[in-house]
Amino acid sequence: MARITASVYTSHVPAIGAAIDLGKTHEPYWQPVFKGYEYSKQWMKDNKPDVIFLVYNDHATAFSLDLIPTFAIGTAAEYQPADEGWGPRPVPVVKGHPELASHIAQSVIQQDFDLTIVNKMAVDHGLTVPLSLMCGQPDAWPCPVIPFAVNVVQYPVPSGQRCFNLGQAIRKAVESYDEDLNVHIWGTGGMSHQLQGARAGLINREWDNAWLDQMIVDPAACAATPHIDYVREAGSEGIELVMWLIARGAMSDVADKTKQVSVKHLFYHVPASNTAVGHLILDNN
Ligand code: DHB
Ligand code: FE
DSSP: OOEEEEEEEEOOOHHHHHHHHTTOTTSTTTHHHHHTTHHHHHHHHHTOOSEEEEEEOOOSSSSOTTOOOSEEEEOSSEEOBOBOSSOBOSOOOEEOOHHHHHHHHHHHHHTTOOOEEESSOOBOHHHHHHHHHHHOSOSSOSSOEEEEEEOOSSSSOOOHHHHHHHHHHHHHHHHTOSSOOEEEEEEEOOSSOOOSSTTTTOOOHHHHHHHHHHHHHOHHHHHTOOHHHHHHHHOGGGGGGGGHHHHHHTSHHHHOTTOOOEEEEEEEEEEETTEEEEEEEEEOO
């Protein structure tokens, strides 16, 4: 059967993608950011998954304000990098896994989560920047990716609790797939940032680090965090962090209290563009 063996959490700052694409990773401003992902790139090579289930948000790229699915699962064979206004990033096409994605859609919808099924979409920095951070600049991404888009742009957005519960349903879905597949689940976005309004530029190191620590030991407490706390403490775009709870809910210790996850890597850095960068790798042992 298929299994979720690890989860990865990372910010998706678009300027990081530009720094990679324009060869600026060794500049003094960027060097500390990329240093924080050196371990992660090696870990990806040493623990290569068969499939990545990648939870991210679309930034009005594939879905305009005309159509806003709360949760959308990509069931296509491939996804083109999106043109976000400066041309598409020069990164490989993202290959999908239609069979596993369709199975997860079937199982998760039967577990009472209403997913939108997407057979065609372009993927923006929310998905391609985490891939670049974890995989570098390969000619092809190391494995198929199932994109899972969450609306965190236009209110009403889903609660952290619903995201956490959804992660548990995704775990059950993966474990009911017959083929032996090693699946990683990634939660992306965050950490504290606010891109507009009077508080633009807000960064809250203390809150971010407390949240990272709590995500490791007591994710149910993170799941109980109401929207207003994210917005007040982590800025309006800090709400992207609810997506991490989908990945965290899919870990073995949530389903089975006798199990423990281990922390493979933890990294936090400010600044990167307008955003605090947070990154965590958890393994199911
Ligand atoms: C920035 C961060 C984001 O998460 C995003 O989606 C767009 C911009 C920024 O730091 O500028
Ligand atoms: Fe974003």
